[in-house]
Amino acid sequence: MLFTLFWSFFKIGLFTFGGGYAMIPFIHQYAVEKFKWITDDEFLDIIAIAESTPGPIAINSATYIGYKVKGVAGSALATLGVILPSIVIITIIAAFFMQFKDNQYIEYAFKGIRIGVAVLILNAALRMYKKLDKNLLSYLLMFTGLVLMLFEVIPVILVIVIGGAVGIINQIYKTRGETK
Amino acid sequence: MIKLLFHLFITFFKIGLFTFGGGYAMIPLISEEVIGNGWLSYEQLLDFIAISESTPGPFAVNVSTFVGYNQLGITGAIFASLGVVLPSFIIILIIATAFHKFATNKYVIGFLEGVKPVIVGVILSVAVVFVLKSIFNISILDFKDFDFSWSALLIFTAVFSMTKIWRKIHPVFIVLVSGLMGLLIYGLIL
Numbered sequence: 001m002l003f004t005l006f007w008s009f010f011k012i013g014l015f016t017f018g019g020g021y022a023m024i025p026f027i028h029q030y031a032v033e034k035f036k037w038i039t040d041d042e043f044l045d046i047i048a049i050a051e052s053t054p055g056p057i058a059i060n061s062a063t064y065i066g067y068k069v070k071g072v073a074g075s076a077l078a079t080l081g082v083i084l085p086s087i088v089i090i091t092i093i094a095a096f097f098m099q100f101k102d103n104q105y106i107e108y109a110f111k112g113i114r115i116g117v118a119v120l121i122l123n124a125a126l127r128m129y130k131k132l133d134k135n136l137l138s139y140l141l142m143f144t145g146l147v148l149m150l151f152e153v154i155p156v157i158l159v160i161v162i163g164g165a166v167g168i169i170n171q172i173y174k175t176r177g178e179t180k
Numbered sequence: 181m182i183k184l185l186f187h188l189f190i191t192f193f194k195i196g197l198f199t200f201g202g203g204y205a206m207i208p209l210i211s212e213e214v215i216g217n218g219w220l221s222y223e224q225l226l227d228f229i230a231i232s233e234s235t236p237g238p239f240a241v242n243v244s245t246f247v248g249y250n251q252l253g254i255t256g257a258i259f260a261s262l263g264v265v266l267p268s269f270i271i272i273l274i275i276a277t278a279f280h281k282f283a284t285n286k287y288v289i290g291f292l293e294g295v296k297p298v299i300v301g302v303i304l305s306v307a308v309v310f311v312l313k314s315i316f317n318i319s320i321l322d323f324k325d326f327d328f329s330w331s332a333l334l335i336f337t338a339v340f341s342m343t344k345i346w347r348k349i350h351p352v353f354i355v356l357v358s359g360l361m362g363l364l365i366y367g368l369i370l
Contacts, residue, residue, distance in 0.1 A: 145305070
């Protein structure tokens, strides 16, 4: 059982390109359909928890599903399984990449690729903007985050903590209004 | 060496602890820490994002392994990756054992309602900086020295329109197309 858990998450880590949300269908396929470790409802709960806690979604869901199946040992093995392919593949790339990095044609290609990556990040930002609940507070917070970061006023962590604190204060204020 | 190992571990632990949403939401903090510590240059970080998009696994684990390996070989790779994973692991274990209603807790909901828009703003700023840097070769704080590039603007416009026309295009394909355009435009024409 522990080995199946490790092996399934190893395959999930090995075959999902792009990380994050690309992994969710694979995790569903193994954990819900094939091995029936968790139900569909539990799966949705896990995604909600993975999204509301820090860290990569793949790690969060591997830890949670591993724990459900076989306790702490299960969560450790599932997490190890999902990160091992990355560690091995990236170590190999890091060891060999630097050698052909100096090739002039590779450098030309990467000059283009850097622009492609800027497009990828721009699109990710636009996608997240579309998904956002839009109200006065969220626009205000988004604009604050944008300006603080553009002009490098304070570190990112502080920006995130301020956003969270404002969110909690707003929530307390809202619920107080409801109970009155 | 022990000092650097510890520094790697703590830095990636911090990255794992403070990035909500995963994936691209992690890029602002990762770039601040990794470029700030001098572990990667701005160009190397962009190159690595492309490599990470073309290899399996979560971006945070990939980048921590890469930086850790570059600094201290395999030991560095393992410590940096463990650092980035550990906060998730600990937090999820606590939730799984003791706090099942986590995602519906009102303070958690409030916290996330505040964090999400801020992160959108932060990522927008990173996107703006990356686009400006690639086309004008400047940072936002320094408008004096800029070096506008028609070829960069051409690649940007072509790739961006491609993603708007073909919305489900896979990131690996974008990496390939922009690499090919770079090779053609910088290598053969100029």
